[in-house]
Amino acid sequence: MGEASQSTAAKPAQPDVQDVAEHIVEIISDSGEGAQTAGQLFGTVSARMGNGVWTVEIIPAEIEPPYRSRAGASGNRIRIATDAVSNMGEAADVVVAFNEQVPYSRIDVGGLRPGTILFLESMWAQSPDELIRKAYAEALADFRHRGYEVVEVPMNDECLKVVEDPKRGKNIWILGLLCALYERDAAIVQMLIERKLGRKGKAIVESNMALFNAGYKWAEQNAPWRFRVAVKPSDVDRVVMNGNEALALGIMAAGIEVCSMYPITPATSVSHYLAARFAKVGGIVHQAEDEIAAIGFAIGASYAGKTAVTVTSGPGLALKSEFIGFATMAEIPLVIIDVQRGGPSTGLPTRVEQGDLLAALFGQPGDTPNIVMAPTTIEECFHFVITARKLAETFRMPVILLSDASLATAQQPFPRPSAREEWLAPPVDTSPWQQDVAPYAWDPETGLSQRPIPGQRGGEYVVTGLAHDEESHVAYESKVNQQGLKMRRRKLATLARSLKPPTVYGDTEGEILVVGWGSTRGAIEEAVDRVRGHGHKVSSLTLHFLSPLEPGLKEIFRHFNKVMTIEICYSDPPEAGEGRTYAQLAFLLRAQTLVDVDCWSCVPGVPLPPRVIEAAIRERLPDHEQIPEVDLENVPCTV
């Protein structure tokens, strides 16, 4: 046995068993070493046993970062809890690292805290390369100095006892270690591994199970802790996936047949998924020459009766804006998915922001009423696409779905939907058109009208982006133009009338009401719970419809001393005075309700941890409570 194994934590006869309500685990490696697979499997086992789970990918900044580099951490963060989990939380409780350099990229973003348990691959201590040995020794001393509970683990040596090439399979050995630590059910792991690798043959499954068992056993003998995160088993069938997969499945479930796109991070994986699987339900992915062509193709398909979807991110949304306006003007249904990233311009391509809200609402020249919706959970990513297609068709207008880079890669279990016929788009109607009905026979109350589809005899008409009358004839008369704009705008009022006022999370009156939208919901609600735990009357509200805004806001706001938004976009602090730039939702709510809505927002490029939101809320309380360790000017990134 080498030095490293001797310095492993003492073998306790009786491990320290801790009951915890939740824990955050990270597995990090150089990219390509399988940490992501291990992390996902750990999350799935936990979810299956009945824990709440939220999994996020840790993605290196570069495609092929140098080996053993600080910038190279690739892996997963898994937050498990007895109850449902809605966000990625703060610093990790347990980290497993494949080398001593990758933890630094996590340390740099505040992912570890004093007391974090760090299982560290110790093979580097015996590296033939002196520089590596030195780097390892230095890092080890530094980790201890920082207060981490370091456990050196001879992962490589242990794997060698089971397989010839530990490079493939170390991740499964680690999965075994973690499953022992958290007393996970090995039978479930066996089932998952069979499902994942069964097709590659029995031998592969067996060698992976051998690795798993070895890791499990090693931890049983050597790890001085056990963590019990009580589970709440349920009989409900569930699925687990990330937000982009949920969007892709939603597209399939909605009966959409055409996804027309141009690659852009972090939206592209929606179409990757569809490219591989869409044919199962008869759909196609069209990769266009640019975003303009992508939406043009989608609009063409929609015009011909097959409501299509185009998937993009901020820069692509900008390019599509002329066509979005066209679809609004010509009243062509369309679903546009914007998986937001940091902006403006190329911005932060892989990172989260909620900066496209106003662009989605007002990004087109002229008065361009469109529906804008935002899912707040992975489950909603799935269901909202189905709703979006229906709304697009009923209201004959584009629907923009705003997701973001955080929902895109986060995984969360939710009840398994069952495919329903009413979700699917009906086949194209080619029955004759009623001769006397104009292509824009607007109902004066609702603005709604029915559209003829090519193939319908007697319905021949020419769509145009020019001002037009009910017959779709180009018309520049003032009255006709006024009428067209009114009818198109009226559709949103009609939709608004059918919406229910949003539900307040917590009491419907109190000190502060926090308003948010999209992916921040989970963290906001967790933060609100914590602030209430300190005895303050704080509630929150999440908007799913941004255009039209959900009704009744003014009345809800009236019952709180203060209303503020929490967002991931830029805003000035209140001291900025008259010229203050408000966060985008705050801007919208102020304009719409005339309530003096305050805001706190920032653009760290990462999901906001609940602790930070808690601090932002408490600071706005009458006695401006501070949380000393949280610097609101400098928000820590934990992913």
Added chain:
Amino acid sequence: MYGLKQDWEAEEEARCLVLEDFESLTPRWCPGCGDHAVLGSLQRLARDLQLPPEKVVIVSGIGCSSRFPHYMKTYGFHGLHGRPLPIASGVLSRRPDLHVFVVTGDGDCCAIGTAHWIHAIRHNMNLTVLLFDNNIYGLTMMQSSPTTPLGNVSNTHPGGVPIGPINPLEVTLGIGNASFVAQTLDWNPLHLYATIKSAHEHQGLAFVRILQRCPHFMRDRWNDLQQDTAGVAVLEHADGIPVDDAVRRLFPNIRQHDPADLGGGRHLATGEEGIPMGLLYRNPESPRYNEITARGLGKTVADKLAGLEAELDRFAL
């Protein structure tokens, strides 16, 4: 609706379509504008082929010529400047039952829509594309276009266009997977009609450049060709566009050109042998993207539900 086996299944009864069945609003083009002739040709073709008006979609961009759909009593899509090709591709993608025509101008196609032009040729979907090339921006009042001749005075180049034009035929013939490239003149109705007919019959993207008169802004542009018809090289071949006797009588410079000969077509496109009129290139073997986009159209509701269930199972906990 749910009872339909296919999206566009509907019973057809016998009907006899006449020219008026394809005529809509009165065209608002200038007198003498070449666009009138193209409109007349397409209306006659639709009548002669008895194309059901509800199955015809004319997609255009923005420009004088792009007003075209408003004058046809068929389905029409008067789109955005430069973008008719992506729109038309989308229209056809899941509706192989439709006859889709594209009307585009030299600014629309060869300036703002250049990327789409190149990729539409490459995709080779079953579209009939008519490029109305008047060498000028008509609608916006006489700005230079990418095909405006060197030195031609325009509102954006009062001292004359300083850079020579691009040749749409050469460009198109340079794009891999091109499958039908022809040129015709708006002032020869017989050849115009025959060209549009061949283009429509072609399976794949048929690209037709129509030299178009704009008496309003380019009054003298084609005078030379009209006066000295020997400047036109009429291309003839059994696989090409039929040359009517009346055309033969008018144009002395008739050349045999096998449209399968890409090199020969490229040479003719340069204009060194005269302004070509006829089919420069045809390759019926070029793969057609519309055959790929139409995949999966036959799926029933039951297929789709089963497919979705199987997908959901892949994510089961």
